Amino acid sequence: MPETQNVYEIPIGPIHPALKEPIRFTFQVEGERIRGVDVRAGFAHRGIEFMAMKRNLIQTLYLSERICGICSISHPIAITLAVERAAGIEVPPRAQYLRVIFSELERIHSHLLWAGVAAHELGFDTLLHLTWKVREQVLDILEELSGNRIDYAIPIYGGVRRDIVPAQVPKVEAMVRYYRGLLDELLDAFLRDPSVEARTRDVGILTAQEADSLCAVGPTARASGLSKDVRQDRPYLVYGELGVRAITPRDWGLEPRGDVYDKAVVRLLEIGQSLDLIEKCLYEMPDGEITSFPKIPALLAYLKKAEGEGLGWHEAPRGEVIHYIRLEAGVEEPVVWKVKAPTYSNLMSWVPMFRDQEVADIPIIAASIDPCMCCMDRVHVVRDGSPGTVLKEELLRLSRAKTERVTRHLSPVPRHGGAA
């Protein structure tokens, strides 16, 4: 309701047509101009890390797959890499190639999904329907290869669970050809459409300096011109051999401005990059085992004896995802499991992006970082039944106390409720 100087507060969320997942914005709006924004996360907090600490590592792998439906291979890959580092498990080369293939297939479907959502936020539903229609192709291939459209259940500690048999290779090749032929059309529909350009050019600008200082990751950072890609900066699996290069708007022949348009450029070009990677992997893949632990009980027994800590990182479609895991000998459960999702890094880049934009730009700016709340939400503070806020110092204190409690196997529930 109106306050002084005609500044309205417009609440957007946690339930709102512009948001696909729950988060809450409170905008200070003057007419159609946004003067300030406050973001509140935590609506999708499910305590998934805590659940994992009560389960064995195989069950944790299942949980990691269900952190998020769209990034449903990024989390398992990150956790398997972390556990393999912690427990010193070797991964056969063929399994590494297979993991890359699935990661890139997921990147294609995730970016197509984003493109459709972005079109819908702009009120361009025709583009949404067309984009999601072509997205079915990659989902069909994922179903063909893994049995599922999402949650592929492919990575396992020490390798992967399913091989790509020779009969399936032509289907994947056909899909790559299909998207190659379509990519120009998609680039045309998004990047050369005057009404899309009118709504995305110079909207939601994130300068390179802001992106750098706010630690933005993934396409959000690359659109601002930062050459930042985990696959390029800290190669893992076989990405080093494949020679991945971070894609910025410069590849489209534009000087990066960091606006929504640039973010669309980066994501659409990455679809093409993923197609190249899949093709490369298909041809370069060596024969051999796909896992170093064909029997799950043997794997579980090995993991129970393992001790150590490990970090696993992966360039998810939305940016860098990091899993930290700590194992102790004689315990089936992970002692500590920490997930840092890409959206967590990108969250603060909303604040400069929203500044002085219009109300009409809210949906597309919110969507432009491709937010994934269910990946991100790790903390929700509840005190005496009402949500509260915790400042940095106290959060640090609580976190340290929690870590101590967890590592000493004490009760995980603090006295006054809190970060879990």
Added chain:
Amino acid sequence: MSALHFVWQAAAVLVGGGLLGLVYKGFDRKLAARMQARIGPPLRQPFLDVGKLLVKESVVPKDAVGWLFRAMPFLAVVASFTVLLYLPWGPFPAVLGGYGDAILVLYLLAVPALAMALGGFASGSPLATVGAQREIVMLMSYEFPLAVAVVGVVWRLATLGGGPVFSLGAIAAAPLWAQVGPLGVIGLAILAACLLIVTPAELSKIPFDIPEAETEIAGGLMVEYSGTYLALFYLADAAKTIAMAALVVTLFAPYGIAGLLGLSGAGAQAVDLVFHLLKIFVVMFAAVTTVRVAMARLKIDQVARGFWLQITAVAVAGLVLLVLDRMVVG
């Protein structure tokens, strides 16, 4: 005209217009879906929607200005259906032809938009307030080119000594295209194009569905409306779609085909009426359905600037051509 005859005619136009509006909405949705590679709803979906809304609960928000919130849907329906009575229907003259003219039709067309905006303000929701502000800005943006287009046609007709000035019946009876010179034809074509651009704005359809912008402000000025009130706005929208398309047809394409087919009497009237409805459908399909599947939603400042500067400039250019035409042709 006897009173009974008049009532019968009015009832036929109102009921027919309402039904037609919903039928056209059904076609619009179906065709849009086919263009988007979807199957789309059945043709009778708008009837099902209205029927369902009528039996649903109508919630009035706690913060709303109750009487205003309740009255506005009725005002919108009454205004948009009244327009139908002032428009000629192909071979049939307007029911209230003797009581109102093009100016009145323009005013009545603006009323539903104002009613929506007032209802939005009255609902007490910040999202509806933003939507209502946008609706008012839209109204101020497209009214000028709309007026220029209508006035241009009417003025040129008056200079040629056609009928009572501003009477839509007279405009329909004496199509301008044949009476003006080449400059005038170009001017008329420009004005027709402007009117077609204004049509989706007048009807709040993409790219101009800014006041309702579902992904931005969750339905904007409609956000708090439900049940019967929403059904009334829906009906008003259906009637307004027909009215706007019929206005375009009456101004720029008021031709019949019965003469060409050599028909006369009741048969000729029936054929011409069907042809008129077909023209209305073509206008709706061209100006609403195809545009709304081919574009993204614009922003309010883009729309306001576009209508005030570019579109108005183009419309005035068309008007100037008509003036020059008068100097040449007389």
